[in-house]
Amino acid sequence: MTIPGMLLRRAQEAPEAPLLRCAQTRRNGRQMVEAVALAGAVLREHGVQPGDRVALMAANRVELLDYILGCAWIGAVAVPINTAARGDQLHHILTNSEANLLLIEGSLVEHIGRLPSLPALDRVWVFDEPDGDLDIPYRTQPLPRADVGAEPAAVLPGDTAAILYTSGTTGVSKGVQCPQAQFYWWGINVTAQLEITAEDVLYTCLPLFHTNALNAFIQALVSGAEYVLGPRFSASRFWTDAARANATFTYLLGAMVSILTSKPASEHDRAHNIKAALAPATPAALLTEFRDRFGVVLIDGYGSTETNSIIAASRQEQRPGYMGKVQPGFTARVVNEFGLEVEPGQPGELLLRSEQPHSFATGYYAMPEATVNAWKDLWFHTGDRVVIEEDGWLRFVDRIKDVIRRRGENISSVEVEQVLRQHPSVSDVAVYAVDSELGEDEVMAAIVAKAPIDFEELTDFCGPRLASYAIPRFMMVRESLPRTENGKIRKSVLREEGAEAAQWDRDARARLQNERIAAEMLGNG
Structure with missing residues (x-):
């Protein structure tokens, strides 16, 4: 029920079976243990002690996975950081975690130099060549190496293996303390739920600072399957990357499903071996369309960084x-x-x-x-x-924070979004609350369009599908929706823009119509 225990058991039971592919790297179970033990040795030789927090900030790469696991190997705590974190959020994570060592990608070093003082941070190790001078007030060097791997620490299932920070869509990011056994149970539970076997290949392009991608590796570890870590999601190359990996399972977020479905049909749509994808928060209307077009069953479910695969x-x-x-x-x-x-x-x-x-x-x-x-x-x-x-x-x-309260009624933003997505001109949408003149919530929709939007026609489209109080009063069209690196819509950004950003006000339109009708009646009189 610990990360060292799972790695050692896999190496003992299937030492030569393929376990990891990432770019040009190929490893079996035995080689994976060797790599993680070497990463642990580097940390230990440079003074990292059990319980110390080690921050890591990089795009998907094999060294990032090695050092996240290497922390757990020696009883330290990995703190993977969203590569999109900047300014106050990045400063908060590094300050709150009290990490005194940061492993970082060269292209991101400059963002550390722009932060206010970080009292706990002492050293910075760079995975690769930086994009310029390392002008930051911390001891900085290339990633060190070790010649001999470290023995695993006597970690316990309840010991913290990683601190994963929430996306901070509504407030300050919180560092979720994930124990060693939480990863074990994620692997056991999802393996059973997806019916993963040793014959499967699990492909993910989700980032390693996200619990989803880390847990996919654990699923491979406990099931005997092979794990393929791909680069950042790209709709144009997703199916070819998955086919090249010979993947049988993959992992998608709801936004990724919408993006893939919106792309024109291609010869690559079914040129793969994927039978199913774990895809929580997928709009219900897309499940059948996705399966019919791509031949992939989308599997919904419920879990969170704080919990496990529960539903x-x-x-x-x-x-x-x-x-x-x-x-x-x-x-x-x-x-x-x-x-x-x-x-x-x-x-x-x-x-x-x-x-x-x-x-x-x-x-x-x-x-x-x-x-x-x-x-x-x-x-x-x-x-x-x-x-x-x-x-x-x-x-x-x-x-709960996204429920809209209008005219004494609770309105689900998700249900309104599902209706709007059914319209042929709507590619994506976010529905959220903005202030009204009456001191209550009004419903607003930010729309990404795939064809010109007629707001009045869209309002009429909602009429037979939504309660009148749930039809958006305010609407606007945007080129894209603000998202976190994990694909979650940052509704807090949209709420801050408020109703002033709207291009359509249903109530104002109705008032104008009533005024015109009244004027015509007076004219006739």
Whole structure:
């Protein structure tokens, strides 16, 4: 139930079986242990002790994976950082984690030099050649090497292996403390849910600072499968990269599914061996279209950096619009604002517990108040609004912070987005709350269009599909939506722009029409 334990067991049981491919690197289980032990030796020889935080900031590369695992090997704590982090967010992560060593890609070094003082940071190691002079106030050198691998530390399942920072879409990023065994259970649970075998090849182009890509490696480790780590997602080359990897499973986020589906048909659409993709948060309307076009079953589910793979269903049982059922080893409640369970079919917040030891995060690093708030009553409060049906299937409604309150009604931004995406001129959309003159929420939609948008016609399209109070009052067209590196829409950015950014105001249009009608009546009189 530890990362060293899983690596050693794989090397013992299948030493020559392929385990890792990344760019030109090919490794079996035995070679993977050797590489991780060498990374651990470098850290240990340069004074890194058990419990020390080691920050890492780079795009997908084999050295990044080696050193994340190398930290766990010697009992240190890896802190992978989003490569898009800049300014205040980057400064907060490095300050909050108290890392005194940073391993970084050369092209990103300049961003460290622009930050205010980082009292804990002492040394910077560079993975490759920097894009210019290393003009930063810290001891800086190329990545050191070691000749002999380190012996693994006697780590325990509950020891912290990594601190993964949330994307900070609504506030300051929180460092999720992930124990060694949390990764083990991710591997065990998803392997069972996807029915992964030693014959499979798992391809991901998601970033290693994201729990998804790290856990895909653990799935390969515990199942006997092979893991292929690709470069950053590109819709134009995704299918050719997956085919070159001979992948049988892959990992997609909802935004990636929308982007791939929006591309013109190609000879590469089915020239691959992928049978299924783990794709949480995929719009229900795209599931059948994606399967029919690409021959890939999209598997929904629920998990988070703080928890594990808790809600799932097999490939054969997928139900569009639903995440699945609570899996063995976990307990879920759906409650109202007072903490009381709601009736089946009624929306409420999802609360979770685990019977699998050390399978959840242990809290937020150096943020005791946030930890207590999230784990109050010893249940993890997800902040997600869901519905559980009589038969146990769960449907995601919205993030509680994204629920819109208008005219005394709760409006799910997700449900409004699903309707708008059905319109042939809409490629992507984000729905969110903005302030109204009445001191309540108004509904606004930011749209990425694939054809010219007629706002009035789009409003009429929503009429038979949404309650009148849920139809967006404000709308605008954007070239793209602001996203985190993980593909999540940054609705906080859109909310800050407010209704002033709107190109359409349904109420203003109605007022103008009423004024025109009144003027015509007066004229006739």
